Amino acid sequence: MNLSPRAFIAALACGLCTLAAAQSAFPSRPVTLMVPYPAGSASDFTARTFHDPLGKQLATPVVVENLGGAAGAIAAVKLLSAPADGHYLFQGSPNELILSGLVNKGVKYQSGDFRMVAPVAVSHLVLVAAAHVPVDTMDQLADLARARKAAPLTYGSSGPGTLYHLLGALMAKRTGAELTHVPYKGGAPLMQDLLGGQIDFAFMPYQSSYADLVKQGRIKVIGSLADAKLPAPFQDVPSYKASRQFKDFGFSIWTAYLVRQGTPQATVDQLAAAFQAALQQPQVRGPLEAQAKTLFAPMPLEQAAAFYKAEIARYQELVKTVGFEAQ
Structure with a gap:
């Protein structure tokens, strides 16, 4: 089949667009939930409760990877070293996401290097x-x-x-x-x-x-x-x-899933929808609520970003109150 130069260029451009779309399709491989603590921990329990229902929502296998050490910083660095394509999610809490960067001079990442996709539960x-x-x-x-x-x-x-x-x-x-x-x-x-x-x-x-x-x-x-x-x-x-001696000592710990900043918006939207759907399922809610966790209501991405910003300020104040010097 003979094509005019103009038709050939148009066909080539169409082919390249199709190839780019195929390369950028999400998910294109298994999705990993990075847990920054060893297997058997409370964090590990949450991830393993999610991985199968989430995999069904995304129509791809979801695996749990455990990587402890440095108060969660080792796992965080590994995630931030991976491509920002949504195939690696970090299961984080204030410990790894906020406090590590405030108290450890060896931690080079900051809270803003992550984007919150789905707050899950409060313990x-x-x-x-x-x-x-x-x-x-x-x-x-x-x-x-x-x-x-x-x-x-x-x-x-x-x-x-x-x-x-x-x-x-x-x-x-x-x-x-x-x-x-x-x-x-x-x-x-x-x-x-x-x-x-x-x-x-x-x-x-x-x-x-x-x-x-x-x-x-x-x-x-x-x-x-x-x-x-x-x-x-x-x-x-x-x-x-x-208590007489523990006034103003009300604390809890939240768990959320996050991706690297720079992850495509369409991918973040897809992940957020998948987590919201998984959170409504009895096989997720039942085990988490049995652990006395309070589950978050579905939270739009803009609201999740505002929540994350407020929590960063809260824990900055805690470090200041304690007088902890970065080491």
């Missing part, structure tokens, strides 16, 4: 003590800590500068207690040492599995940082509001 925080610690309330813990200046109580966190670390520092500041911080690479190894009595207490996201551990006498849930009551069997655990 209650609780104060959990090892079985050997002779206290039953938050005030008793503070009193014991002040009395143990020669051998300070130890508390664990998922890394220096994380919210759980800063809460311990805030406790020390507010109560005048000496405390020794013990960092871990994630919640799972921290819990193992708490169960084994290697550390004395920790601020942790609430999990329903704590009920069996309490019943077995392996840990104590001695306080809640939530405004609302915890679910049974912890509905009688006192909140920070009932």
Whole structure:
């Protein structure tokens, strides 16, 4: 078939457009949910609850990748090193997204390097003590800590500068207690040492599995940082509001999925719609709500951006209050 030069150029342009559209189609391969903590953690549970329903919404396999270390910064850097095409999503919280850049001089990324696609859930925080610690309330813990200046109580966190670390520092500041911080690479190894009595207490996201551990006498849930009551069997655990020494200590931790800035708008829109649809499904809502997580209502991207901006300011203020110096 013979084509005039003009027809040939038009056909070539059409072919190139078709090729470009095929190359930019999303998703073109499996989508990865990057979890910045080891398997078995509370964060890992959330991702594994999502991956199958999300995969059905996107019509592509969704896999979970666990990469702990540096309070989540290692996983964040890996995601930011990947192409901004939406095939890598970061499951983030204030710890990795906001605090890491404020408290760690070695972290070169900033909160603004990410774009929030879908806030998912808020988790209650609780104060959990090892079985050997002779206290039953938050005030008793503070009193014991002040009395143990020669051998300070130890508390664990998922890394220096994380919210759980800063809460311990805030406790020390507010109560005048000496405390020794013990960092871990994630919640799972921290819990193992708490169960084994290697550390004395920790601020942790609430999990329903704590009920069996309490019943077995392996840990104590001695306080809640939530405004609302915890679910049974912890509905009688006192909140920070009932404490003399933990005033203004209301904190929770949210989880969201984010992509690199620069990800195409159409891809971000598609991902946001897929998460909103997955969040309405019983196989997602049921397991997350059973963990006492409060699920976000569907949030437009503009509202998600405003929420993220406000949270950045909030945690900047916490770091300032504690007086934490970047290390």
